[in-house]
Amino acid sequence: MASSNAPIRLLLVEDVPQVAQYVRGLLNAQTQVKLVDVVSDGGRAAAQARQLRPDVIIVDWLLQGRTKGEKVVAQLRESDLGIPVVVLTVPQSPIARNAAAGIDGVLAMPFSGFELVNVVVSMHQASLAASEGARSTMIVVYAPKGGVGKTTIAFNLAVALGQAGIQTALVDGSLQFGDLRSLLRVPGDAPSILDLPTDRIGESDLQDVLWRDPSGIDILLAPPRVEMAEMVSVRDVEKALSLLRRIYGAVVVDMPSALGDIPLALFDAADTILEIVTYDSTTIRNTLAIADAFRSIGYPASKVRYVVNRADSTGGIAADDLARALGRVPEHTIVSDGKLVVSANNEGLPFVLASPDAPISRDIAKMAAELVGPAAAVAARR
Ligand SMILES: Nc1ncnc2c1ncn2[C@@H]1O[C@H](COP(=O)(O)OP(=O)(O)OP(=O)(O)O)[C@@H](O)[C@H]1O
Ligand SMILES: [Mg+2]
Secondary structure (H helix, E strand, O other): OOOOOOOEEEEEEEOOOHHHHHHHHHHHHOOOOEEEEEEEHHHHHHHHHHHOOOOOOEEEOOOOOOOOHHHHHHHHHOOOOOOOOOEEEOOOOOOOOEEEHOOOOEOOOOOOOHHHHHHHHHHHHHHHHOHHHHEEEEEEEEOOOOOHHHHHHHHHHHHHHHHOOOOOOEEEEEOOOHHHHHHHHOOOOOOOOHHOOOOOOOHHHHHOOOOEOOOOOOOOOOOOHHHHHOOOOHHHHHHHHHHHHOOOOOOEEEEOOOOOOHHHHHHOOOOEEEEEEEHHHHHHHHHHHHHHHHHHOOOOHHHHEEEOOHHHHHOOOOOOHHHHHOOOOOEEOOOHHHHHHHHHHHHHHHHHHOOOOEEEHHHHHHHHHHHHHHHHHHHHHO
């Protein structure tokens, strides 16, 4: 789901060029609503809506041609995209709102820019409120220090969410080194985020570049070579994420340790920063430094959840001391299991599937359930 200050994306189904132009003109004067496309052939409306995933659709009820307005509305309802539809009509053909029939709002010509924007914004807000329980969640898996288990945990967490019935995408946010490529033994020519179009991205563009792992999750890979990371912009990452969030119930990101514009954009977009800590003094010191940085950015403390990895290897540091240093008891813990983790990682398999009953797999499954909450898990299973 796009962040709250992103423009609301509107798709207009309209075959009269003058009307389309009029709407375009009204929207040019403001920034709240962005017209993503005008479809003049009603028969293509549902496919285009599926492709572009707008936030709101306006359909001209008086559409001529083979597929009339009423049919377009019915097709949109059947396609079950959950996008609110506003019907455009004239005072001589009044139409009543009828949510059951897929008419969520009505706009009668002539209308002002104010009325247009108002109806689009209120439709969008109502649909956000309605989908609140089932909305997608974005979890970035982070640690300010390397080698503490980010890639291992991100991959297994994503698979565990998939196992819980939530359609899950995993993003390799480590653009330079792309750990997931080596972990999953992805062929060097497998597409990456760099293969997405640079202007408008549709769902099929995204589907073309996702790596489908046998474990059931879809993965957006980092570029295949270190120097290519520079070719990915913050804007590219934001666009890909906002589309992923429209399609997947959960998006998990394997983050790099180093900060920069792209990691900061990913932190901003995230609902939860899952931050890995281990029982060693460097990690703990770096964790506190980052906690300070997050505070000064303005993130609420609840945005970060701590996960103690290898929680049974305390290295002489007491759990109480760790909690005192962090200012709270870490929300999640994962035990160590060198044998299982190394062998599963070497084969590119998630241990949560290879050995679901191992204590480490149970820890990941428990964390997955706690992260999405029971409501989301139920919604996903429907
Ligand atoms: N709970 C665990 N039990 C045993 N071994 C673990 C555990 N978690 C991670 N490891 C091991 O720690 C090593 C580092 O893990 P991983 O590559 O996931 O870390 P990372 O944070 O992604 O590293 P990088 O900073 O290089 O990206 C791996 O060899 C992995 O097998
Ligand atoms: Mg890694």
